[in-house]
Amino acid sequence: MTSHQTTQTMKPATAAKKLGVYLEATPADFQEGVVSRGELNALQTDPPQWLTDLRRDGPHPRPVVAAKLGVSIAGLARGGVTDALTTEQIDALSQELPSWLRRERATQAEVRKEAARIKEKNAEKIAERAGQARRPRS
Structure with a gap:
């Protein structure tokens, strides 16, 4: 076969x-x-x-546009950006820095900070459990 x-x-x-x-x-x-x-x-x-x-x-797809602007895809939609953008258009938005973009960047920064906090907390829990597993039981 x-x-x-x-x-x-x-x-x-x-x-x-x-x-x-x-x-x-x-x-x-x-x-x-x-x-x-x-x-x-x-x-x-x-x-x-x-x-x-x-x-x-470009034109770049929305995930690329979002990454270049430092926001989420949902943040783009909230800002009214629903189409693909060229690099020139993205650069222009970065220069203009409209209020929605400032707001979405701040939101994204908070999301990242919270994700880092949770990751650190989980790492501490794992380390704590590993330490407890090594101790002899009485």
């Missing part, structure tokens, strides 16, 4: 997400085909010019 190894493929939307690019801005042949795991790896290790340009100039 011989085993046939099938090539793993993914939809263009999945590949675009893994590449961190906005699907609608990719070339038509990328949008209309399927992408194999090997092709995705090749795109990541040796990106063609269109991919390099998209990553540099």
Whole structure:
């Protein structure tokens, strides 16, 4: 019995997400085909010019826009940003620093601070339990 190894493929939307690019801005042949795991790896290790340009100039998908602005995706929506933005538009927003962006950045900073506090608290509990497990019982 011989085993046939099938090539793993993914939809263009999945590949675009893994590449961190906005699907609608990719070339038509990328949008209309399927992408194999090997092709995705090749795109990541040796990106063609269109991919390099998209990553540099955009338009960028919302997760990338949110990361570049230092806010959450939900924060973008609360700020009224629902479409993909170019690097130029993101830079302009960073320069303008509208009130919603300042507010969302502050919210994001609080979320990160709380996550760090919880992580530290959990690490202390784990260390405490490990210390109790080593002590002989009387």
